Every structure is written in structure tokens, then in C-alpha cells.
Amino acid sequence: MYSVDEKGRVSLPSKLRKYVSTEANDTFVVTRGFEKCLFLYPIDEWNKLESNLRNLSSYDPQHRRFIRAILELAQESQLDSQARISIPPELREYANILNEVRIIGTLDKIELWNPKVYEEYKISQPESYESIASRVMR
Amino acid sequence: MYSVDEKGRVSLPSKLRKYVSTEANDTFVVTRGFEKCLFLYPIDEWNKLESNLRNLSSYDPQHRRFIRAILELAQESQLDSQARISIPPELREYANILNEVRIIGTLDKIELWNPKVYEEYKISQPESYESIASRVMR
């Protein structure tokens, strides 16, 4: 659980920072997540995602909509000298991130959650961790 | 969310400006979007689109119609020294852009929306962002 200061800044835990490639050079892209959370992509991971987006057709309405949804709130941003990233107000609002934030490093990106929202999300999932495990991993 | 002043000018967010190629030289083409919004193409992207249009058949009524729809309101325009672009009244009317505008950088162009219209557009879609994501991205 980490704090968000009045300027909307979040310190990236140093444990996580270690896993971010050096080529990302402290540059990230924040955007909305698929659930009610934010995704923080190191720039190199983001570039991969972006080139996938470019393969979509801009003449297909569903594709357009998806591209918009991802890019609408996307912001490039660099860590400051204290390894903090600042989260634009609109994104904080989307994920309802106020004073505290739950930071989860997934494989290719980092997720930011309102701690309460995250707890509710976990509870709302009917399937247990074990049963997902057995289904997903084959 | 950005403002439109009384003269119909819109500041391009500097974050977006960075992604516009230098060869575009602050020159854009505004035209109507496929939805009820406006498309703002950097001139180099516009030239690509235009050469695609040239490949359409002017003997096919559908093609003619499409070409007209795009070109009818298209207008070339340059950023002023404050990096603003001015949107002709007819286009503002088409997209119902009044005092406020939502600016979305998609990959090859920039979209301008009336904020309310955009919200309605998002809501009107039956399929969730999450489910499009899992379908579209593989």
C-alpha cells in the first residue's frame, strides 16, 4: 500500500523498479486498465502494444473504439529524480485513486488500484485461486 | 478536456504535439470523422490517405460518395504561434463542438469530440471494453 501525495505522485517501489528494463529509461505510459484500475507500461512494453494497435483496421468501428478506449487517457511520463510517477487527475478519477494506492507488478506492466476497489474485485470473483490455477495452467 | 475560445481555436496538448512528425511542419487537415467527431490529420498522414482515395474508382457511386464525404468539409490549416488550430464553423457545427472539446490522439490522427457526445458514444456501445480487448488483441 503506497501513498499518493497532493500532487498526484506515486513512488514506484524499488523492488518493482528493478524489473523494469534499463532501456525503458524511466519512461512509462499510464493508461486505463481493463478493470477499474490503471496500467503503467514501461515504454518498451508500450511500444509493443502500440504496434499491435497499428495492425488493427481504422475502418472497423469496433477496432476504432478499442483504440480510442486505450489511447483516450494514455499519457507518457517520466519518473522524477525520486522515482515517482505523477498520475494525471483524469486517470486518478477513473480508477478512483485518492490518497492510497495498491501497486501490483504483473509481467509486462504495473497495475495501480484503489485498495478498496481491489478488495471488492477479488471478492466479486466467484472462482477460487486454486481452480483458476488448474484451468489456466496446462 | 480542453477549451475552445470564442474564435474557434483549440490548443493542441503539447503531449500530442510531440508525436506529430516534424515534416508535417505544424500543418494539418481537419475534416469530419466517421463518427460525430472531427479528424485532424498531420499533413503527411493526410497525404497518405489522399493517395488511397485516388485508388478508389470514381465510376463507383459508393466510392464517389465516400470521397465526397471526406473532402466536402476538409480544410488545411496551420498551428499559430501558440500551437493552436482554428476549426472552421461548419466543422464545429457538424461535431457540435462548442466551448469544450475532448482531444484524443489515435495512432495516425487526432480526434476532436464534444465531450458529452463522446460519453454518449461510449455508453451506447453494448460490448464492454474488457471483452473487446480479449477479442481484438491476440
Add this chain to the structure above:
DNA sequence: TTCACAGTGGGGAAAAGTGGGGAAGAATGG
């Protein structure tokens, strides 16, 4: 206790965004 590192807080310069005056050019009417 001291050092090092992680995290927090805030001041202030620089950049971004907004508003409007007025010259230059285009359109309209006589």
C-alpha cells in the same frame, strides 16, 4: 549510533494553456 536507502512533502522556475487587441487580407455592396 551512524550510514544508506526508501519514501514523503513542498517551493519555485519553466512550460503549457487561455484570452484578447489589432493589422492584414478577403468578401460584400454601391
Add this chain to the structure above:
DNA sequence: CCATTCTTCCCCACTTTTCCCCACTGTGAA
């Protein structure tokens, strides 16, 4: 063809936001 009005756009000035930098606190290890 000239005069008047309207529009466009260039430039200056003000406000707001961003972000860079410095300082402080707390914790754990030596």
C-alpha cells in the same frame, strides 16, 4: 473601382499546471 464590413491570423500578456530540485522522515543493517 473604391469603401466598408467581416474574417483570419499574428502577437503580446496573463493564468494555471507541470516538473525539477532540495530537504526531511523513517527504517533496517552494520
